[in-house]
Amino acid sequence: MDAAYVETAEGVFLASPLTRGPWHPDHQHAGPPSALICRAVERAAAADGFGHLGRLTVNLLRPAPIGACRVEAAHDYVGRTAGHYSGRLIAQGKEIARFTALAQREEAVPIPEGTPGHPPPQAPKPWRQSPAATMAVISTHAFGYAELVENRVAEGTMFRGPSAVWFRMAHPLVAGETPSPYQRVAVAADSGNGISASLGFDRFMFVNCDLTINLFRRPVGEWICLEARSLFGGNGCGLAESALFDEEGVIGQATQSLAVRAR
Template sequence: MTNLPFFTKDQDAFIPTDAARGPWDPNSLHGRVIIGLLAFAIEQRHGADDFVPARLTVDMFRLPTLAPIEVKTRLVRDGLRIKVVEADFFSGGVAMARASCQLLRKTENPQGNVWSPPNWEVPAPSDIPAPTDPRLGMNGKWTTRPITGAMGTVGPRRLWMSEVRDLVEGAALTPFVRVAVAADFASPFANAGDQGLGFINSDVTLYLYRLPVTEWIGFEVVNHHATSGVAIGECWLHDEQGAIGTSTVAALAQRNPMANPGQRDVMPPKP
């Protein structure tokens, strides 16, 4: 990719570029790059071809600035069939987020048939015109191909998303990092209403039964519920060959809802 990456490297530190800025504060990071960088470090240090990163949970409890980033990882369990990794995200030396990842070894499915939902039947990204509104890609952070509905509309919502820049300079996007960077989009896509985006997610949990094999990630809203200012939102995730997993978020009500949810996807100022 030729677009400016989200991070450059200076020895062990990750240096945010202008592309990593978030929508809430020009001197803060976008949530998607926090999730992506934690996934990047976990995969680089502990991943293996015969393991699937079946679950990644990221807690985002502070708003990082554009200070140099350090990610520390710890191998909690290194078993024959399961690995568990923890990672901490430090901005300017202060802990801002943390992740837990469970990696499962590939093997054969057991005998027998188990019911699964039917695969979605939607146009391929190449058959959908590119949107003319730059806000749908947050002015160049990603690109989309809308399928059905939109944030804030009543009814089903589906779209394709693809990255337009690398996460870390000199490191091509892997399938795991690609879907991890995108996963945060489940928050605005599932939680935006007819009055705008009134919920801000504090975490993301990504479940994968396989990694994507194409550049496009499909999002399909399947759940949103909220009471007393606490919400959950969930999207099924797809690639061009079928379902790959889910992205689920927990969220808090925001005092000043964003009227145009197409302009952001996560990471408000933290309380």
């Protein structure tokens, strides 16, 4: 299929091999289902008049199987400037993920010239000046996610410690739809622990248990850059943190709590 998912009924999706992750041939990479969740939140928030997704937190309870899944979203609280949402992703009769999100109402508030930190920093290197790379080399099985996205390395070397990598979706998230800027961020943001890996994939697993994305403005363009690093405590736990950029500069950050295990 030329998309990560096909919507077979409202809120019900069939995952394609383009969602397959690097850890197990039957499991999805967590980026595409996080983007599906993002899509559901965007739609719920738009109905309440909120256009900006300020935060998305996805608690990953189980691996998402490649097959049918369902997304449910609920309105928790809707105020004048912000709305709070929650929901879950379900597959094979089990909860795969639970999520919460914050959506905000946008209003033009120009930032005074000379304000410290403005304009925001740029990515280490524009995507046009960054050499192409592939994520497929880290997996021993067909790694569909590596075909779902294309990559360019702006700084460092992928899978060898801190690095900055551009992501662009080469296929739609849902068949027949153009991915939103927020969905593009969600697909990419779950890869911070992968591109900044300093432990060998052949000897260790460092799977994330959650994903939190914070954005202070709407992303623009098709390319999203992660400037990522992974930290390990020696206690089987870790943290991956990524600064997020679009072509105009920094847009926010993403964090992932890691479970680190020897293979």
